[in-house]
Amino acid sequence: MKISIIGTGYVGLTSGTCFAEVGHEVICVDNNPEKVKTLLAGQIPIYEPGLEELVKQNVAAGRLKFTTSTEEGVKNSDVIFIAVPTPPQPDGSVDLSFIEKVAREIAQCLTPELGYRVIVDKSTVPVKTGDKVEQTVRRYAPAGVEFGVVSNPEFLREGCAVDDLLNPDRVVIGSNDDRALTYMQKIYEPFVAPVLVTDINSAELIKHAANSFLALKISYINAVANICEASGADVEKVAEGIGMDKRIGRAFLNAGLGYGGSCFPKDIKAFIHISEALGQPFGLLKEVESINAHQLDRFLNKIREKLWVFREKKIALWGLAFKQNTDDVRESVAIKLAQKMLKEGAILAATDPEAIETAKKFGELDGDITYHTDLYETLDGADALVIATEWPAFAKIDLTEIKKRMRTPLVFDGRNLLDPKDASAAQLEYYSIGR
Secondary structure, X not given: OEEEEEOOXXXXXXXXXXXXXXXXXXXXXXXXXXXXXXXXXXXXXXXXXXHXXXXXXXXXXXXXXXXXXXXXXXXXXXXXXXXXXXXXXXXXXXXXXXXXXXXHHHHHHOOHHHOOEEEEEOOXXXXXXHHHHHHHHHHHOOOOOOEEEEEOOOOOOOOOHHHHHHOOOOEEEEEOOHHHHHHHHHHOOOOOOOEEEEOHHHHHHHHHHHXXXXXXXXXXXXXXXXXXXXXXXXXXXXXXXXXXXXXXXXXXXXXXXXXXXXXXXXXXXXXXXXXXXXXXXXXXXXXXXXXXXXXXXXXXXXXXXXXXXXXXXXXXXXXXXXXXXXXXXXXXXHHHHHHHHHHOOOEEEEEOOOOHHXXXXXXXXXXXXXXXXXXXXHHOOOOEEEEOOOOHHHHOOOHHHHXXXXXXXXXXXOOOOOOHHHHHHOOOEEEOOOO
């Protein structure tokens, strides 16, 4: 199939590359000429394991192209994916201006001579957005144009997005048009995965409902972790026991600092706003947000209790990305933790395997902070070590070296990466979550 992807952000670039990898002809469109130039050279602006190699391979094979022209993408594709940002607004609703703008641009490029086109919402959007896209295209397209609108939500996870797209748990296609559905089924033929066909509204709700449920599991186990601490129980064992129930499962039952990133926080706010707009307030999700916010403050209080004051205390901060295997610091709990400690006068020595440069560009860490590529270097003379991101490298650290380098061997493990027994054997004063 001939496909165009409008928007080469995280979702657009990864989706387009994986479509090319299974044999489709893909044109990725972006309005940033410098970004397009970089992509044509085989370089990518994000860190995602395996993605850069696939981009280079498929550009070389001629299956993957990049352009700044929406018209080029529309004219040379049977199916046009919209994968532009849908950022949150102050009230929690979704800013759909980028979607509307692209829908107009697509409409103005369509002509009756081009034949039938399928327009696909790949971005995470509120329910009934598909209706608005169809109305917009009809309003701005010439008379006689034939097209269908589809919702095809993405379920990729940063850090393993390539595998999620090439080997998906499921493919959701929301379509009220049998002709459009046929095109979409042909696109996904090379993927070995169950395909769920729904109406457009149901497909749009699935994405928000799925992310909200996963966030609910995270907040639930963090609330349980607090009870474990108060009672002397071990949240790891409790989570294991819960997760062995096939109706529940072990995934997303890891106690820690809470969820962050570019998806969960905004999607939950959006779903709360959507439900209220429909006259069906979703109070449970407000509690999920509340628990998540409280978890960070609770952890900060645990550090403060032992250090007494942050001012002029050197703290080794391990982790800046919101999760492992990514350089993304958007809505990162690690960044929020750093902001709070810096505000109280702490001196931070921070490290992250991939997110140091991203954090510097992010520009939200004001205060006495230095960045280090060497984990051990951050520990020299430190009053405390704070582990804020679950990178595997942090779990493999030499604990005796921590004791040797630090001024006081205080370790606050916000991701439960270290074994408490090992920490105790290394003579570390160790604090984790729910254990």
